[in-house]
Amino acid sequence: QSISLRKQATWLGHLEERRGRVTGLDIHSSIVVFTFHLVQDLCKVESAAPIGAGSESVFMSLHVTGSESVFMSLHVTGSESVFMSLHVTGSESVFMSLHVTGSESVFMSLDVTGSESVLMSLHVTGSESAFMSLHVTGSESVFMSLHVTGSESVFMSLHVTGSESVFMSLHVTGSESVFMSLHVTGSESAFMSLHVTGSESVFMSLHVTGSESAFMSLHVTGSESVFMSLDVTGSESVESGFMSLHITGQGFIHPTPIHPPLSPLHGL
Structure with missing residues (x-):
C-alpha cells in the first residue's frame, strides 16, 4: 500500500510540475482530465492538468482492474485529431x-488473441478509399485489399495455408472489368482470367500438374466466338491435343483435333 501511495504522490507531483510549466498561457481550451481507477489498490485518483496551449488539447485515460486494462488517448489540434x-x-x-485531418482519415485496428491476429486498415481521402485486412492464425493467413477511386475499384485477396495458396484479383473501371485467380497446391496450379469490356469478353484457363497441362481460351464478341483448347501430357509417347472452334453468325469452323506430333509442343 505504501508503494501504491508513493506512486500516486509521484504522479501528482508530475502533474503539478507540468501545471507550473504552463502557468501564464491561455489554457481555457486545453484542460486535460486524468482519471486512474486502481481497483486492486482500492483507490481512485482524479486530477485536472492543463498540459497544452490554446491550439491543442490532449485527453488520456487509463482504467485498470484485476482482469483488464484500457488506455485511451485523444489529441486534437486545429488541423487534426488522433484517437488511440x-x-x-x-x-x-x-x-x-x-x-483525421481536413483531407483524409485513417483507421487502424489490431486484434491479437492466443490463436489469431487480425489487422484492419481504412484510408479515406476526398478522391479514394483503401481498405486492407490481414487475418493470421496458426494454420492460415488471409489478406484482403479494396481500393476505390472515382474511376476504378481494385479488390485483391490472398489465402495461404500449409498446403495451398489462392490469389484473387478483381479490377473494375467504367469500361472494363478484369478478374484473375491463381490456385497453387503442392501438386498443381490453376490460373483463370476473365476480361470483360463493352464489346468483348475473354476467358482463359491454365491448369498444370506434374504430368499434364491444359490451356483453354474463350473469346466472345458481338459477332463471333472463338474457343481454343490445348492439352499436353508428358507420358512416354508425348501426346498433345489442340482444338479450335470458331463460330460466327453465318456458321462455324471446327478443325479436327491434332494428335501428335506437334514438335513445337515437345518442350512442354
Whole structure:
C-alpha cells in the first residue's frame, strides 16, 4: 500500500510540475482530465492538468482492474485529431487508432488473441478509399485489399495455408472489368482470367500438374466466338491435343483435333 501511495504522490507531483510549466498561457481550451481507477489498490485518483496551449488539447485515460486494462488517448489540434485505444485482457489485446485531418482519415485496428491476429486498415481521402485486412492464425493467413477511386475499384485477396495458396484479383473501371485467380497446391496450379469490356469478353484457363497441362481460351464478341483448347501430357509417347472452334453468325469452323506430333509442343 505504501508503494501504491508513493506512486500516486509521484504522479501528482508530475502533474503539478507540468501545471507550473504552463502557468501564464491561455489554457481555457486545453484542460486535460486524468482519471486512474486502481481497483486492486482500492483507490481512485482524479486530477485536472492543463498540459497544452490554446491550439491543442490532449485527453488520456487509463482504467485498470484485476482482469483488464484500457488506455485511451485523444489529441486534437486545429488541423487534426488522433484517437488511440488499447484494450488488454488475459486472453486478447485490441488496438485501435483513428487519425483525421481536413483531407483524409485513417483507421487502424489490431486484434491479437492466443490463436489469431487480425489487422484492419481504412484510408479515406476526398478522391479514394483503401481498405486492407490481414487475418493470421496458426494454420492460415488471409489478406484482403479494396481500393476505390472515382474511376476504378481494385479488390485483391490472398489465402495461404500449409498446403495451398489462392490469389484473387478483381479490377473494375467504367469500361472494363478484369478478374484473375491463381490456385497453387503442392501438386498443381490453376490460373483463370476473365476480361470483360463493352464489346468483348475473354476467358482463359491454365491448369498444370506434374504430368499434364491444359490451356483453354474463350473469346466472345458481338459477332463471333472463338474457343481454343490445348492439352499436353508428358507420358512416354508425348501426346498433345489442340482444338479450335470458331463460330460466327453465318456458321462455324471446327478443325479436327491434332494428335501428335506437334514438335513445337515437345518442350512442354
